[in-house]
Amino acid sequence: MKFCALLACKNRDVKNKKTSGIKHHVFPSEDAIRGQWISFVNKFNRTLDWTTKANKGAYLSEDHFEKDLYSQSGCLVHHAVPTKDPNLLQKRPLR
């Protein structure tokens, strides 16, 4: 089972059948791009030290990528960086 790394993401709700067809993308191996994915996760999870090392098998769901970052075959383009705010999907109370 793949989980989105963003805690506020509605796609983490596996009981919701509507989300079962959602694509999940593995973190890129290229440092420069992976770094941007990681800062995106830290920003929205309100963490500073989230890493892919500590979270093996981390994914981001397709909802965080603009539609134009997908090729015609439906694959995420090589340099794609997540930008879409998960707080639009589900509100999470401030602690």
Ligand SMILES: [Zn+2]
């Ligand atoms: Zn997600």
